[in-house]
Amino acid sequence: MNKLVVAIDGPSGSGKSSVSKAVARHFNLQYLDTGAMYRALTWYCLKQQTDLTNPEAIIAAAEKFPLHQGTSPDEESIVVGETDVAEAIREPGISGSVSAVASVPRVREILIQMQRDAIAAAPRGMVAEGRDITTVVAPDADARVLLTASEEVRMARRGLQLGGTQSSSDLQKQVVQRDAKDSKVNNFTEAAEGVALVDSSDLDFDQTIAAVIAAVEKQINN
Numbered sequence: 001m002n003k004l005v006v007a008i009d010g011p012s013g014s015g016k017s018s019v020s021k022a023v024a025r026h027f028n029l030q031y032l033d034t035g036a037m038y039r040a041l042t043w044y045c046l047k048q049q050t051d052l053t054n055p056e057a058i059i060a061a062a063e064k065f066p067l068h069q070g071t072s073p074d075e076e077s078i079v080v081g082e083t084d085v086a087e088a089i090r091e092p093g094i095s096g097s098v099s100a101v102a103s104v105p106r107v108r109e110i111l112i113q114m115q116r117d118a119i120a121a122a123p124r125g126m127v128a129e130g131r132d133i134t135t136v137v138a139p140d141a142d143a144r145v146l147l148t149a150s151e152e153v154r155m156a157r158r159g160l161q162l163g164g165t166q167s168s169s170d171l172q173k174q175v176v177q178r179d180a181k182d183s184k185v186n187n188f189t190e191a192a193e194g195v196a197l198v199d200s201s202d203l204d205f206d207q208t209i210a211a212v213i214a215a216v217e218k219q220i221n222n
C-alpha cells in the first residue's frame with residue numbers, strides 16, 4: 001500500500017490524541033489533531049471578541065482563520081497568525097466554549113475542507129482523529145476506529161492528566177457535559193458500519209495502542 005489513512009474518533013478523554021500519536025509513529029505516518037483546529041478557532045474568536053452566540057460572526061472568523069498546524073506525531077505545533085497557541089487552547093475556558101464554535105454547520109464545512117486538504121497533502125499518509133473523521137471527513141479511510149472508554153474511566157484519566165487539580169464537577173463539565181453538546185452534531189459513541197470499536201476501559205495505555213494497531217492491521221489486510 002502506497003499511502004495509509006487511519007481515522008480515529010471517540011469521546012473526550014478516550015485517549016484519541018495520545019493513542020493516535022503512538023499509532024502514527026508505529027506506521028511512520030503524520031498525525032492530525034482536528035480537535036486542536038476547533039480549539040484554535042475558538043481561541044481566535046475569543047481573541048477578537050467575536051460573539052459566540054452569533055453564528056455569522058463565527059463564520060466570518062473561520063473564513064479568515066490564519067492557522068498553521070504541524071502534523072508531526074512527535075512535536076505539537078499550532079500557530080494562529082504569529083501566536084503559538086499550543087498551550088492556550090487546552091485551557092478550561094477554551095474547552096468550555098469550543099462546542100459553540102464546532103456546532104455551526106458552515107464552520108464545520110470550512111474546517112473539514114482544511115482537514116481533507118491536510119490528509120491529501122501527507123505523502124505517506126496520516127492518522128487523523130476527532131469526532132467525525134470515520135463518518136464525515138474520511139469515511140473512505142483505509143482503517144477506521146472508534147476508541148471509547150466508560151465515563152468514569154475517562155473522567156479519572158482527564159483528572160490525572162490535569163494533575164489532580166480539578167474538582168469532580170469541573171471534570172464532569174469538561175468531559176460529560178462537553179460530550180453531550182458535541183453529540184448533537186456527531187455520533188461518536190457508536191461505531192458506524194465498518195468502523196472497528198476499541199473499548200479501552202479495562203486496558204492500560206500500551207494495551208490500548210496494541211489493540212488499535214491490531215484493528216488497523218486487520219482492516220488493511222482484509
Ligand SMILES: Nc1ncnc2c1ncn2[C@@H]1O[C@H](COP(=O)(O)OP(=O)(O)OP(=O)(O)O)[C@@H](O)[C@H]1O
Nearest residue numbers: 012013014015016017018157161200203204205208
Ligand atoms: N488506555 C489508557 N489507559 C490509561 N490512560 C490512558 C489510556 N489512554 C489514554 N490515557 C491517558 O488519558 C488521558 C487522556 O487522553 P487523551 O488526551 O489522548 O484523550 P482524548 O480522547 O484526545 O481527549 P480530548 O478529546 O478531550 O482531547 C491522557 O493523559 C492519556 O495519557
Ligand SMILES: Nc1ccn([C@H]2C[C@H](O)[C@@H](COP(=O)(O)O)O2)c(=O)n1
Nearest residue numbers: 034035036038098102130131132182
Ligand atoms: N472532528 C472534530 C474534532 C473536535 N470537535 C470539537 C468537539 C470538541 O469539544 C472540540 C475539541 O476537541 P478535543 O480537543 O477535545 O478532541 O472540538 C469536533 O466537533 N469535531
